[in-house]
Amino acid sequence: MKCEQVVIPEFGTAEVLSLQQIEIPEPKAGEVLVKVAFASVNPIDVKTRAGLGWAAAENKDKLPWTPGYDISGKVVSLASDCSRLSAGDEVAGFIGFPLRGGGYSQYICVPESELTRVPNSVTLEAAAALPLAGQTAAQAVNKAQVKEGERVLILAGAGGVGHIAVQIAIAAKAEVYTTCSEKNLDYLATLGAHAINYHFAPVSERLQDVDVLIDLVGGDAALDALKCLRDEARVITVPTITAELICDKAKLLGFQASGMLVQPDIEQLDTLLYMVGVGLLKTEIQHIYPYTQVTEAHLQLETGRTRGKVLLDMQC
Ligand SMILES: NC(=O)c1ccc[n+]([C@@H]2O[C@H](COP(=O)([O-])OP(=O)(O)OC[C@H]3O[C@@H](n4cnc5c(N)ncnc54)[C@H](OP(=O)(O)O)[C@@H]3O)[C@@H](O)[C@H]2O)c1
Structure with missing residues (x-):
């Protein structure tokens, strides 16, 4: 057949x-x-x-x-x-x-x-x-060691990786800020994030004292977002193409920074499916x-x- x-x-x-x-x-x-x-x-x-x-x-x-x-x-x-x-x-x-x-x-x-x-x-x-987007989100949040009460900025919260990362960081009881276009402001607010329209002004003009940056955009948007961070903040940059550039700049500024490549992990996929099943993740x-x-x-x-x-x- x-x-x-x-x-x-x-x-x-x-x-x-x-x-x-x-x-x-x-x-x-x-x-x-x-x-x-x-x-x-x-x-x-x-x-x-x-x-x-x-x-x-x-x-x-x-x-x-x-x-x-x-x-x-x-x-x-x-x-x-x-x-x-x-x-x-x-x-x-x-x-x-x-x-x-x-x-x-x-x-x-x-x-x-x-x-x-x-x-x-x-x-x-x-x-x-x-699988790929959810595990990238989970691994980025884990790698950043996001903790309760921390101010976490996620660039591109509305995307495939971003909408899961926002929810996982909120489930970890972080205070989550995220960038998006106007049409996604309400959507991300309903997930519990503070949504910032990046077309209106650079995020660095709107936010300070961030503990963790999870960058899902790379390039100039990520370089600008570094200006939002407090001393000794952690940076995880996910787009591979600009990872070296962002990490070098972040380290020069005194931040901990690394790129990542998602790894398939069947137990983590089970956990994500369970979270969807019980309504913790949409x-x-x-x-x-x-x-x-x-x-x-x-x-x-x-x-x-x-x-x-x-x-x-x-x-x-
Ligand atoms: N290293 C790895 O292992 C790994 C794994 C997965 C993904 N990635 C990379 O991570 C990135 C994100 O992946 P994805 O699957 O989430 O992509 P995606 O679903 O295609 O992302 C689309 C979203 O990006 C947002 N966006 C675009 N430009 C933006 C900007 N300047 N600021 C804020 N938001 C912006 C859009 O939001 P608005 O419409 O609201 O503007 C849209 O919702 C990609 O570069 C991908 O290649 C890497």
């Missing part, structure tokens, strides 16, 4: 994304065949498709290549040595990161170790939104595109204005 997957046949604009028919794969030792319900779209997918960054460099000789690190769906079958999951289980995973990818597929074989069960109380849409999904409209999904991400996440519906 055949199914479809999205491929990057050559690096380029969103229009290069194409569909390819493949035989539904058979799970090899240690693998599970998943019928994918939803795959989420992350900025790294867009950069890789454009031929930018290390994932593109590593995969340039493997085109056509299927992007996608976040999936949710249902287990169809398993190799005989798999014992943790069963056929019919609803699962989610942060899969094949960073080199294998493959999530934009209707069916995919994945190591059982990369998957976790989705609780009944969590939708498959929310489960697909969480995923925001701006739009779900049928996978046949993957070009539109990438164009949406390229606007840089997505609130929460964009998903691909891999079932239609």
